[in-house]
Amino acid sequence: MSECSNQSRIEAYHDGELPPEIAREVQLHLIDCAPCRDELRALQSMSQFVRSFSPAEMSSVAIDRLHQQVDSLTAVDTLRFAKRLSSLAACLLVAAGVWFASTGQKSEASPAPWERAAVTLQLDSATASAQTGDADTGQWMLASLNGSRESNQGD
Ligand SMILES: [Zn+2]
Known part of the structure; x- marks a missing residue:
């Protein structure tokens, strides 16, 4: 499994936990890095799902x-x-x-x-x-x- 070293940042980026300048770096990195884009997409779809979900x-x-x-x-x-x-x-x-x-x-x-x-x-x-x-x-x-x-x- 080949992972981009930036993938650990993607979750923090997705959660809005990165300082603006780091977030910009990640944004630029996402343009060139398909694995990181996939990671972000997966996180987004999961969050969307969790938000739409209620235990009731x-x-x-x-x-x-x-x-x-x-x-x-x-x-x-x-x-x-x-x-x-x-x-x-x-x-x-x-x-x-x-x-x-x-x-x-x-x-x-x-x-x-x-x-x-x-x-x-x-x-x-x-x-x-x-x-x-x-x-x-x-x-x-x-x-x-x-x-x-x-x-x-x-x-
Ligand atoms: Zn990457």
Whole structure:
């Protein structure tokens, strides 16, 4: 995997965390560097998705959309997505916590299996079989990540 040394800056650039002069350098660099442009595009589409997502719509529709998002990524993107997923999971946990609190449902006492899976990228199989509905969400996350990585390398 050949990575441009500037790629570490792209996330900070995307998040608006760079001082203006560095941001300009990155902007100029983006003109000539396709990997960095891809990186930025991937970050943008992920952020767009996260912004459009609310935990109240953790429905099959939302899951399908996330599925499509993951399926559309390349193997390299998938690894990035997995890294990015931890920040996505943090957003989800905060939002889900607010949502659970406001609807009076269980929250921090015992995180749902999909929440744990999202944070750790590992699925506790004992809990998974106990609460199949929630666990499905975690399972497809893992399946998508593993599946698209394998299918991309197999070709
Ligand atoms: Zn670059």
